[in-house]
Amino acid sequence: MKKNAGNEKTTILIVEDDPGLSELIAITLRGHGWDTAEAFSGEEALAMSRERRPRLILLDYSLPDMSGADFIAAAERTNIALPPFIVATGRGDERIAVDMMKRGARDYIVKDTQFLNVLTIAVERVLEQLDVERKLEETRQLLREHDEALLASREELRALADRLLVVPEQERTRIAREIHDQVAQDLIRLKLDLVWLNGQLAKSAPPAVVLKERVAEMIALTDGAINCVQKIATELRPAVLDSLGLCAAVEWQCREFQERYGIVCRAKIPQKDPTVDRDRATALFRILQESLNNIRRHAAATLVEVCLRSDGDGLSLTVTDNGKGFSSATLKDPLSIGLIGMRERAALLGGVADIRSEKGRGTTVEVRLPQKIKAPTGEAPS
Ligand SMILES: Nc1ncnc2c1ncn2[C@@H]1O[C@H](COP(=O)(O)OP(=O)(O)OP(=O)(O)O)[C@@H](O)[C@H]1O
Ligand SMILES: [Mg+2]
Structure with missing residues (x-):
């Protein structure tokens, strides 16, 4: 879980103006297998976000040149797509932390004696969350593709069905074979993919429930289409x-x-x-x-x-x-x-x-x- 799907090391950008603390954080995170980069000011962090594309930012709220809130605003203004971030605030700054959560922070950590321990737990949890989100997005994409394929198959079927009304008897055998060899094959392949997808979703986190229902619907739809194809093929009597x-x-x-x-x-x-x-x-x-x-x-x-x-x-x-x-x-x-x-x-x-x-x-x-x-x-x- 400490690495990206692409097997590259996950880079965490530490934005902290205290060099001693920054180094301590870097050592701790590297000790857990993550790669780190360090920025000591808001400006530097913006530049590194653009250039190094870290997977996660650990952001100290009080930077010498800007606050955490200003940092987010500056990124928006300059069109820098910030990666997910965790905010670190001083003790007693909970209101700031809540405000930062509203601005998109994944989590916040208070800089107290437990800071380094809490930090690694928070990082781990956010990275896992990101992983699940990525998988869900991939699944959604697959579903979109399947939707399109299913639609195309139905169009093809409709076109064939229309033709059946007018084709001469001797053409029927050929069309029957076409349906069986092409449309039915595509549908069966589609169904195989959906069954696979269903299996994958069964293993994933709770947010996948909606997707599972959707896949079940699509499997039923595909079954219907396969039945339909077989019926058409059966009804076509070889001349x-x-x-x-x-x-x-x-x-x-x-x-x-x-x-x-x-x-x-x-x-x-x-x-x-x-x-x-x-x-x-x-x-x-x-x-x-x-x-x-x-x-x-x-x-x-x-x-x-x-x-x-x-x-x-x-x-x-x-x-x-x-x-x-x-x-x-x-x-x-x-x-x-x-x-x-x-x-x-x-x-x-x-x-x-x-x-x-x-x-x-x-x-x-x-x-x-x-x-x-x-x-x-x-x-x-x-
Ligand atoms: N005469 C055969 N010789 C060798 N393998 C065969 C033969 N008949 C079937 N098979 C094997 O059995 C499998 C299943 O056959 P089946 O007819 O059910 O499916 P298919 O031909 O792959 O697809 P479909 O008939 O649905 O278009 C085939 O994929 C093939 O591996
Ligand atoms: Mg066969």
């Missing part, structure tokens, strides 16, 4: 799925993936198109897309095998890559939104998504959806 059916869509997706990214992608699909309702087809297709996206972005794989099966029990889709895999910690990470999304999609339809991975041994995503129990009115198969 290829509608026009060609699930089997053809899977084959098309694999072919496109292989052509675009140069990663061999083999598709094994049933001879006969299975009867798949709209929700299941969408879920399987989305999981395939998310798996391929992950492979493209994270796996460094050279081969992907996609297998779609249909039997009496239901439908299954397996996506296997020979890439670098990942640890089980990632699987449990609440921030693995993509992986969580796959499991949730399957669970919503009464199925399961089993994700298996091992570092250096590739990854397998296996989704099983049960056969739909047809309602009496029956949904038309795609």
